[in-house]
Amino acid sequence: MNLLGLVNYWAFIILMMIGLYILLSRGNLIKKMVGLSVFQTAVFIMYISMGKVQGGTAPILMNGDVAYSNPLPHVLILTAIVVGVATTAVGLSLIVRIHEAYGTIEEDEIQIEDFGT
Amino acid sequence: MEDKIIIRVGAKTLIPFIMVFALYVQFHGDYGPGGGFQAGVIFAAGFILYGLIFGVDMAKKVLPLSVAWLFGSAGVLIFAGVGVVTLLLGGDFLDYSVLAHDPEHGQHWGILLVELGVLTTVFGVMISIFYSFAGRRGLGT
Amino acid sequence: MTQHLPVLQVAIPLLASAVCAIVRNARIAWLIALATTWTAFVIALNLLFRVQSEGIISYALGGWAAPYGIEYRVDLLNAFILVIVTAIGSVVIPFALKSVECEVDKSKGSLFYTAYILCFTGLLGIAVTGDVFNVFVFLEISSLSAYALIAMGQDRKALTASFQYLIMGAVGATFIVIGIGLMYVMTGTLNMADLAARIPEVRANRTIPVAFGFLTVGISLKLALFPLHLWLPNAYTYAPSAVTAFIASTATKVAVYVLLRFFFTIFGIAFSFDIMQLHIVLLPLALIAIFSMSLVAIFQQNVKRMMAYSSLAQIGYMILGISMVSVTGLTAGIIHLFNHAMMKGALFMALGCVMYRIGSVDISAMRGLGKRMPWTMAAFVGAGLSLIGVPLTVGFISKWYLILGALEQSWWPVVVVVLITSLMAVVYIWRVVEVAYFKDYPDYDCKPVCEAPLGLLVPTWVLVATSFYFGIDASFTTKIAEAAARTLLGIGL
Numbered sequence: 001m002n003l004l005g006l007v008n009y010w011a012f013i014i015l016m017m018i019g020l021y022i023l024l025s026r027g028n029l030i031k032k033m034v035g036l037s038v039f040q041t042a043v044f045i046m047y048i049s050m051g052k053v054q055g056g057t058a059p060i061l062m063n064g065d066v067a068y069s070n071p072l073p074h075v076l077i078l079t080a081i082v083v084g085v086a087t088t089a090v091g092l093s094l095i096v097r098i099h100e101a102y103g104t105i106e107e108d109e110i111q112i113e114d115f116g117t
Numbered sequence: 118m119e120d121k122i123i124i125r126v127g128a129k130t131l132i133p134f135i136m137v138f139a140l141y142v143q144f145h146g147d148y149g150p151g152g153g154f155q156a157g158v159i160f161a162a163g164f165i166l167y168g169l170i171f172g173v174d175m176a177k178k179v180l181p182l183s184v185a186w187l188f189g190s191a192g193v194l195i196f197a198g199v200g201v202v203t204l205l206l207g208g209d210f211l212d213y214s215v216l217a218h219d220p221e222h223g224q225h226w227g228i229l230l231v232e233l234g235v236l237t238t239v240f241g242v243m244i245s246i247f248y249s250f251a252g253r254r255g256l257g258t
Numbered sequence: 259m260t261q262h263l264p265v266l267q268v269a270i271p272l273l274a275s276a277v278c279a280i281v282r283n284a285r286i287a288w289l290i291a292l293a294t295t296w297t298a299f300v301i302a303l304n305l306l307f308r309v310q311s312e313g314i315i316s317y318a319l320g321g322w323a324a325p326y327g328i329e330y331r332v333d334l335l336n337a338f339i340l341v342i343v344t345a346i347g348s349v350v351i352p353f354a355l356k357s358v359e360c361e362v363d364k365s366k367g368s369l370f371y372t373a374y375i376l377c378f379t380g381l382l383g384i385a386v387t388g389d390v391f392n393v394f395v396f397l398e399i400s401s402l403s404a405y406a407l408i409a410m411g412q413d414r415k416a417l418t419a420s421f422q423y424l425i426m427g428a429v430g431a432t433f434i435v436i437g438i439g440l441m442y443v444m445t446g447t448l449n450m451a452d453l454a455a456r457i458p459e460v461r462a463n464r465t466i467p468v469a470f471g472f473l474t475v476g477i478s479l480k481l482a483l484f485p486l487h488l489w490l491p492n493a494y495t496y497a498p499s500a501v502t503a504f505i506a507s508t509a510t511k512v513a514v515y516v517l518l519r520f521f522f523t524i525f526g527i528a529f530s531f532d533i534m535q536l537h538i539v540l541l542p543l544a545l546i547a548i549f550s551m552s553l554v555a556i557f558q559q560n561v562k563r564m565m566a567y568s569s570l571a572q573i574g575y576m577i578l579g580i581s582m583v584s585v586t587g588l589t590a591g592i593i594h595l596f597n598h599a600m601m602k603g604a605l606f607m608a609l610g611c612v613m614y615r616i617g618s619v620d621i622s623a624m625r626g627l628g629k630r631m632p633w634t635m636a637a638f639v640g641a642g643l644s645l646i647g648v649p650l651t652v653g654f655i656s657k658w659y660l661i662l663g664a665l666e667q668s669w670w671p672v673v674v675v676v677l678i679t680s681l682m683a684v685v686y687i688w689r690v691v692e693v694a695y696f697k698d699y700p701d702y703d704c705k706p707v708c709e710a711p712l713g714l715l716v717p718t719w720v721l722v723a724t725s726f727y728f729g730i731d732a733s734f735t736t737k738i739a740e741a742a743a744r745t746l747l748g749i750g751l
Contacts, residue, residue, distance in 0.1 A: 191276075
């Protein structure tokens with residue numbers, strides 16, 4: 001349980017926090033999407049780290065006792081990446097439409113457009 | 118960028134290799150790392166490179182939006198269609214073993230077909246996204 | 259072919275959505291959607307009856323047996339959810355034909371039905387699957403298409419509402435993935451039944467409580483539990499009427515199902531409620547949601563927004579029932595899934611009729627509508643009575659079980675809150691009734707407003723009639739809900 005041995009998980013936590021912070025603190029919609037992407041990417045790191053087996057190789061059938069890396073998390077995260085891509089695409093296209101409708105992508109300016117002051 | 122000869126020639130040389138590499142990733146996918154999603158993205162990347170260099174209008178002449186759209190849906194149909202065929206052949210949904218006389222061949226064919234469906238959909242969707250963003254007119258600064 | 263019904267439940271809508279995307283004609287897309295949703299409804303009913311007579315149905319996808327392959331597993335609870343989703347889906351589609359023509363761009367007609375069927379597929383997939391990662395994938399299929407559907411609203415505020423929903427929905431989904439990943443890392447399995455068997459062995463490890471926490475927050479975001487509900491009012495208000503009717507009566511219900519599945523089936527009651535004490539968190543949140551959202555609903559000027567806040571309060575009722583962790587309480591929660599779907603669907607569809615005729619659902623614009631659109635307003639009042647919980651309506655059945663459950667535990671303050679909030683529902687429904695029936699319609703408005711077309715009225719009245727039928731003879735739904743509650747609690751019949 002040494003700290004350095006868990007470096008991947010530290011990276012996951014730090015990236016996740018960075019992503020969430022951007023998401024919460026920025027008013028610019030594009031920056032919000034950036035934050036969301038960083039947040040989602042952090043999760044990919046977590047999944048891929050847990051598939052790694054110390055001394056493991058590619059999951060190909062071989063003779064003898066071999067420690068394989070677990071391919072399942074990779075497959076899962078490939079699906080999650082696709083979901084992330086789709087979310088980003090939908091989010092960005094909404095931003096394009098918002099820009100066309102409001103002329104701005106700053107959250108506070110949109111508020112003013114909608115409710116005055 | 119139509120007047121930049123180095124970029125044009127460079128891109129023209131690269132694009133076929135990108136696309137062939139995509140096919141390699143696709144057909145290698147059932148033995149090693151790779152598969153339909155990665156292949157579709159690489160294939161689309163090659164095409165998007167063409168669009169970036171020669172302009173979206175030229176790209177649309179090669180592959181109109183409606184065709185890209187059709188690819189996007191056709192892939193899903195291939196994927197789910199394989200499932201339905203396996204049902205009709207008496208197996209469970211997506212049970213590839215019934216596709217050929219030998220279950221091992223069946224598995225092989227099934228995974229290839231399904232990955233082909235994934236490739237088609239991912240390629241079509243990526244191109245559609247590219248067109249929808251790049252072709253959007255009337256955006257202010 | 260009948261043994262393949264669990265997978266056909268999802269595969270048929272999936273295929274249909276691809277076909278819908280290819281045909282660029284709204285009318286043909288609508289016909290496909292109609293055929294799909296009705297087929298799915300028949301399949302769901304068939305599954306429900308089969309589960310009732312034969313017990314759990316398990317289906318191995320690709321012929322790979324369950325913990326290794328993906329398993330579709332239908333028990334009484336998710337068969338019931340499937341029936342709710344498909345019933346609402348197939349009633350909203352006939353309604354959508356006219357409503358969508360009026361509220362959505364002509365060019366987007368076929369895309370609307372594509373997104374609608376995709377959303378439908380996603381919701382059915384969540385309900386039918388026995389694999390936790392599949393839950394996430396289907397959750398995102400349904401959510402992504404829901405974002406697109408909501409953004410099709412006429413008002414430009416629909417775009418910002420949809421974006422807000424997207425941000426919160428994506429964060430919720432990512433929390434769920436983290437939770438699933440942590441469960442996987444401890445147990446090495448994604449199959450629900452397998453997870454349920456293995457989690458007790460490793461639950462002393464801190465990873466499992468962390469997974470539990472991530473899942474609680476993620477699912478609560480998706481089901482709009484009180485402090486995480488901010489996306490819901492705007493999304494419901496600005497979406498096209500047909501979308502609001504569909505999503506309001508299905509999406510949050512399916513999220514409640516996911517909550518039940520994760521906390522009762524996978525983690526088990528002993529872990530969720532004895533060790534993690536989840537009900538101590540859920541109970542106050544549910545009570546605050548019921549009370550504050552009913553209060554906020556009273557002061558809304560836009561009736562659709564009023565109903566959105568009322569939905570939040572109703573979600574509170576479901577969670578309240580669940581947090582009792584007793585047979586009666588869970589029965590109340592599960593039966594309210596069905597009852598609320600029927601009445602909220604009817605209410606939003608009635609508002610869709612109003613929108614179709616006068617182009618607004620502001621309370622001031624509804625003056626005198628009781629005389630001009632008698633059938634529409636009668637449907638609104640009928641479903642409104644159910645929302646209040648008047649006897650002989652489905653709302654009464656839910657509240658009856660809820661109060662019984664509270665009395666069993668002698669939670670008198672909870673009984674008082676339920677009764678007070680029912681009175682608050684009277685207040686906000688009365689505001690609409692007063693304006694519609696006891697105020698004259700504005701003179702300056704020379705445009706004649708007549709009754710909504712039959713294509714809109716019939717589906718609305720189907721739901722209103724259902725909500726009365728199951729209010730008078732609730733034996734069918736209560737029997738299922740009670741049996742499902744007993745299975746979840748692990749108590750035999």
